[in-house]
Amino acid sequence: MTQKTRRLARLDWLETGLQALAETGPSALKAEALARRLKTTKGSFYWHFDDIPAYHAALLDLWETRATAALDIALARGATATSKLRATAQMVAECAEDMTAEPAIRAWARDHAGARATLGRVDAQRLDLIKGLLSDIGIANPEMARIIYATGIGIADLTEDHPGRNAAAIGSLVDLVLALR
Incomplete structure (x- = not known):
């Protein structure tokens, strides 16, 4: 009896691309390299995406x-602007430090x-939110x-390996800024 394989969905390719990008960088975002990761053929890739630029656009949209x-x-x-500011700053640090x-x-x-x-839009949205909360x-x-x-963003580049420490540090920075009012 043969095992039936699951048909890959568009999201499978995108999830694999985000993981490959995080682990290897943009050179991993090629149809053949991604197909190898998913143990399938390039044909499956082209079933879901017209070409590599269309794949990149979909990946960035996700x-x-x-x-x-x-x-x-x-x-x-x-619940308050202060707690929302702290949570937003910690979210930025967490996104920058996790995989x-x-x-x-x-x-x-x-x-x-x-x-x-894409990054410009995300940065602008986050900065506008932080500015609004500070205001x-x-x-x-x-x-x-x-x-x-x-x-x-930059705190993740510290080489210390202490989970949660970056979120605590950015929270302390927010407290310091709030103390300046």
Whole structure:
């Protein structure tokens, strides 16, 4: 008796691409390399995507959708502007440090116009949210939003291996900024 294999869905290819991007970088986003990861043929890839640029666009759309949804989740964690600010800053740090594709998307954006545009929209949305929350708290200096956001992104590059420490550190930064009001 032979084992029937499951037909791959478009999302299977996209999930595999995000994982490959996070692990290997944009060079892994080729039909043949992805087919090998999924133990299938390139024909399956081309069943779901017209070509590699269409695949890249779909991959970036999925990542952007998830990045936007993460903002909604962060906002739902807090009841006040202060707790929402803390949760949003911690979400940024968590996205940058876990094995999501965000660090790889940032690296890819240096050389790929589509990734750069997608990242630009996500960054603008997150910065606008942080600026708005700071404004609600009474902090009008827009540079504070950039400082909090940039710290959240960059903190993942610290080589310490202490899960949760980055979220705690960014929370301390938010507390420090709030103490300046």
